[in-house]
Amino acid sequence: MLGIVFALLFYAATAILVIGVAAKIRTYARVPAPLKIPTTPAPKTGFGVVLRMAREVIFFESLFKSNKWIWVFAWMFHMALWLVLIRHLRYFTQPVWWWVQLAQPFGTYAAFAMIAGLAGLWARRVLVERIRYISNPSDHLMLALLVGIGASGAATRFVAHTDIVAVKTYMLGLMRLSVGDLPADPILLVHLFLVAVLMIVFPISKLLHAPGVFFSPSRNQIDNPREKRHLAPWAAKLEG
Amino acid sequence: MADGDTQVPELSFPLDIPCLKRGAMEGTKPFVAAPEHQAKLGYPGTLVPDWKERALAKMKELAEKNRAFQVYLDICVKCGACTDKCHYFLGTGDPKNMPVARQDLLRSVYRRYFTFAGKNFPWLVGARDLTEDVLHEWYSYYHQCSECRRCSVFCPYGIDTAEITMAAREILDSIGYGQKYSNEIIGKVHEIGNNLGLRPKALAATLEGLEEDIEDDTGVTVRLPLDEKGADILLITPSADFFAEPHIDGLIGYAKVFHEAGVSWTLSSYASEAANFGLFIGSYENMREVSLRIRKAAQDLGVKRIIFGECGHAWRVAYSFLNTLAGPFDFLDQNYPIPQHMLEFTWDEIQKGTLRLDPSRNDHIRLTYHDSCNVARASGMGDYPGGQFEIPRNVIKAVCNNYFDMDPDTIRESTLCCGGGGGLLTDDLMDLRVKGAAPRMKALQQVTDEHGVTHMAAICAICKTQFSKVMPKYGYEMDSILSIHQLVSNAIILTGQDTGGDAKDDDTEDAA
Ligand code: SF4
Numbered sequence: 001m002l003g004i005v006f007a008l009l010f011y012a013a014t015a016i017l018v019i020g021v022a023a024k025i026r027t028y029a030r031v032p033a034p035l036k037i038p039t040t041p042a043p044k045t046g047f048g049v050v051l052r053m054a055r056e057v058i059f060f061e062s063l064f065k066s067n068k069w070i071w072v073f074a075w076m077f078h079m080a081l082w083l084v085l086i087r088h089l090r091y092f093t094q095p096v097w098w099w100v101q102l103a104q105p106f107g108t109y110a111a112f113a114m115i116a117g118l119a120g121l122w123a124r125r126v127l128v129e130r131i132r133y134i135s136n137p138s139d140h141l142m143l144a145l146l147v148g149i150g151a152s153g154a155a156t157r158f159v160a161h162t163d164i165v166a167v168k169t170y171m172l173g174l175m176r177l178s179v180g181d182l183p184a185d186p187i188l189l190v191h192l193f194l195v196a197v198l199m200i201v202f203p204i205s206k207l208l209h210a211p212g213v214f215f216s217p218s219r220n221q222i223d224n225p226r227e228k229r230h231l232a233p234w235a236a237k238l239e240g
Numbered sequence: 241m242a243d244g245d246t247q248v249p250e251l252s253f254p255l256d257i258p259c260l261k262r263g264a265m266e267g268t269k270p271f272v273a274a275p276e277h278q279a280k281l282g283y284p285g286t287l288v289p290d291w292k293e294r295a296l297a298k299m300k301e302l303a304e305k306n307r308a309f310q311v312y313l314d315i316c317v318k319c320g321a322c323t324d325k326c327h328y329f330l331g332t333g334d335p336k337n338m339p340v341a342r343q344d345l346l347r348s349v350y351r352r353y354f355t356f357a358g359k360n361f362p363w364l365v366g367a368r369d370l371t372e373d374v375l376h377e378w379y380s381y382y383h384q385c386s387e388c389r390r391c392s393v394f395c396p397y398g399i400d401t402a403e404i405t406m407a408a409r410e411i412l413d414s415i416g417y418g419q420k421y422s423n424e425i426i427g428k429v430h431e432i433g434n435n436l437g438l439r440p441k442a443l444a445a446t447l448e449g450l451e452e453d454i455e456d457d458t459g460v461t462v463r464l465p466l467d468e469k470g471a472d473i474l475l476i477t478p479s480a481d482f483f484a485e486p487h488i489d490g491l492i493g494y495a496k497v498f499h500e501a502g503v504s505w506t507l508s509s510y511a512s513e514a515a516n517f518g519l520f521i522g523s524y525e526n527m528r529e530v531s532l533r534i535r536k537a538a539q540d541l542g543v544k545r546i547i548f549g550e551c552g553h554a555w556r557v558a559y560s561f562l563n564t565l566a567g568p569f570d571f572l573d574q575n576y577p578i579p580q581h582m583l584e585f586t587w588d589e590i591q592k593g594t595l596r597l598d599p600s601r602n603d604h605i606r607l608t609y610h611d612s613c614n615v616a617r618a619s620g621m622g623d624y625p626g627g628q629f630e631i632p633r634n635v636i637k638a639v640c641n642n643y644f645d646m647d648p649d650t651i652r653e654s655t656l657c658c659g660g661g662g663g664l665l666t667d668d669l670m671d672l673r674v675k676g677a678a679p680r681m682k683a684l685q686q687v688t689d690e691h692g693v694t695h696m697a698a699i700c701a702i703c704k705t706q707f708s709k710v711m712p713k714y715g716y717e718m719d720s721i722l723s724i725h726q727l728v729s730n731a732i733i734l735t736g737q738d739t740g741g742d743a744k745d746d747d748t749e750d751a752a
């Protein structure tokens with residue numbers, strides 16, 4: 001029974017995540033940027049833009065220039081999240097890829113870095129007057145959700161050990177559309193439920209910053225307006 | 241220190257973060273455009289009865305026409321990194337002048353009507369209905385943003401509040417709630433060709449007067465040609481250059497450089513304005529119409545090149561948008577950048593050695609340089625990223641011996657706005673202008689304390705006008721702000737100019 005409920009939940013969440021994000025990406029890609037607006041100095045070549053974007057998404061370059069505290073917490077959280085996500089691939093692959101194996105020892109402890117980063121960001125949201133001013137309830141809830149996921153996930157390993165082999169069997173089953181049994185472990189169920197919630201809210205929340213950053217004209221445009229004429233389709237019509 | 245009714249903010253360092261002063265700038269708003277100003281731009285004269293529906297329809301249209309608008313409204317994570325980056329926030333403490341909070345004024349409405357979360361759970365995501373109060377709030381705070389893009393530099397996603405401000409102003413214009421200052425000026429350009437409404441005859445007389453001045457000063461005949469067909473270069477410069485100090489000294493500088501370089505050039509009475517306020521109101525159509533005047537002038541005069549004089553946002557429109565708005569320029573000489581900046585030209589000539597320069601003629605000046613925001617963060621110079629920082633400094637150092645940069649956090653890409661950009665250079669916003677200039681003024685005071693800096697150069701007509709107004713409030717003379725080409729003009733020794741008799745000797749002769 002439990003297995004079926006969570007199976008339905010995960011199928012629905014995956015569908016919403018994939019379709020929702022794909023639809024958003026399609027819109028972002030389709031809506032034209034009518035003018036060249038890279039924040040300069042900007043790269044003059046396509047390769048330069050790839051490097052700029054890489055520095056932004058890997059090192060959070062602009063955030064680093066902006067505010068070292070936010071940078072420390074945000075970078076710690078995001079990088080730890082990557083490690084944790086990579087580590088989690090082991091529950092969806094058989095045999096487990098070598099590089100996932102490699103991340104295993106770091107991935108387990110990354111959960112703590114992740115929670116610490118989130119805690120830092122949350123503290124700033126509460127304590128710094130300016131950031132408190134711009135925060136909506138949803139901003140706090142998002143942090144709560146992520147902390148909940150991190151804490152429950154860490155608890156399945158470090159507090160009340162879950163039968164992880166059974167979970168893996170269940171997940172591998174889901175991927176082949178065969179629904180098995182899920183251990184009735186409350187912490188595990190909380191963890192899985194929160195993850196599903198995160199997947200569902202992804203396409204309707206600020207989590208869209210993940211795909212969105214790649215479409216930000218101030219960061220992804222090449223600084224070559226004098227050399228190459230840039231014209232949006234709707235603007236071309238004005239020329240008649 | 242303060243004079244007038246504005247309390248000049250006391251900052252202990254340029255980027256000193258104030259405590260939040262809620263509602264501090266609530267009542268501040270510029271004069272509303274009169275129906276005739278609106279009409280010339282194709283907007284309704286007064287607030288239309290169905291403003292709400294039309295505002296929302298416009299918002300939808302913008303989301304479909306402009307990727308930046310939609311992406312920026314969606315992806316802000318409220319990290320707060322931009323909150324202390326706006327000079328208007330630093331100068332006023334009003335939290336709605338924090339860039340993200342400024343965006344939120346519009347984002348909250350966008351969410352309410354166009355997103356799942358905002359439609360169903362408005363309280364959760366800070367979504368709100370579009371009411372008349374909201375409209376007035378927009379009018380007020382979207383005219384407290386100079387579209388300087390400083391926030392965009394520091395946002396992890398490059399979210400540019402200027403884009404949101406432009407969108408908001410476009411929405412307001414489209415429902416008949418435009419700003420007098422910008423719209424009146426754009427109307428003048430459509431009608432006459434420049435912001436000042438200067439007619440061809442007056443322009444010709446001004447230029448003649450300047451030719452006489454130069455001849456009196458140097459003994460050399462330097463021409464400032466107008467509407468000369470067949471000239472190689474069309475110079476497009478802000479109309480302030482025809483009119484006021486220190487702008488006009490910059491124009492004299494361009495003329496001297498052209499003269500020494502031995503090129504033929506001309507101004508145009510039809511396109512006698514580099515500024516393009518269509519940018520400020522976010523109107524592609526108006527910006528395009530103003531830009532097309534330049535194309536037409538270039539074609540009618542049969543020039544081979546276009547060069548722009550010193551102006552910040554004009555250079556943004558020229559460098560980043562002109563090709564888009566009024567291109568392709570296949571009828572011009574492709575061996576030169578189209579368009580080119582006057583400083584690029586002058587720096588080339590300096591490198592070629594065509595100019596005879598005596599920097600000691602500027603020895604009475606201890607100088608710093610204010611990077612204008614639109615040059616720094618929205619355009620470029622030369623053929624490498626950052627040329628817009630190096631080329632002006634290179635030229636300055638070639639003509640001036642005493643140069644000192646301000647605090648590195650307040651120059652180059654992190655430069656602070658003068659406080660008067662983006663359509664705010666109007667007397668009805670003087671209080672905001674003085675407060676918004678505070679961080680820049682503090683940075684200037686620092687170099688004055690440390691290095692005895694007496695003057696500041698800028699390459700933007702708005703910066704120059706703004707500074708000559710607000711610098712006196714911070715203890716400087718109004719003529720402490722200079723054009724770079726004014727310094728060039730001082731230092732240049734024209735071929736045939738009597739070099740034995742310098743300015744000093746002239747004085748003695750006068751006295752004698
Ligand atoms: S820095 Fe960017 S993402 Fe962060 S609050 Fe400001 S606009 Fe939003």
Ligand code: SF4
Pocket residue numbers: 325326327328337338339342384385386387388389390391392400401402405657
């Ligand atoms: S664009 Fe400039 S004036 Fe406008 S919010 Fe950003 S920093 Fe402030």
